[in-house]
Amino acid sequence: xxxxPQFSKHSVKNDVLSGLTVALALVPEAVAFAxxxxxDPMVGLYAALSSVWLPxxxxxxxx
Numbered sequence: 001x002x003x004x005p006q007f008s009k010h011s012v013k014n015d016v017l018s019g020l021t022v023a024l025a026l027v028p029e030a031v032a033f034a035x036x037x038x039x040d041p042m043v044g045l046y047a048a049l050s051s052v053w054l055p056x057x058x059x060x061x062x063x
Contacts, residue, residue, distance in 0.1 A: 026052075
């Protein structure tokens with residue numbers, strides 16, 4: 001379906017910074033949406049985690 005790019009030592013810093021940026025944006029957003037929906041904030045965090053984890057665990061996404 002698609003191929004993952006080749007990783008190098010030079011891109012590790014940028015990859016870590018982009019991952020932290022996404023995580024720092026995702027956590028408050030998930031808690032806020034859970035609050036607006038009237039459910040426990042942990043439900044929002046679990047939903048955010050599953051929306052990231054499930055596509056990565058797909059057979060099609062594995063190299």
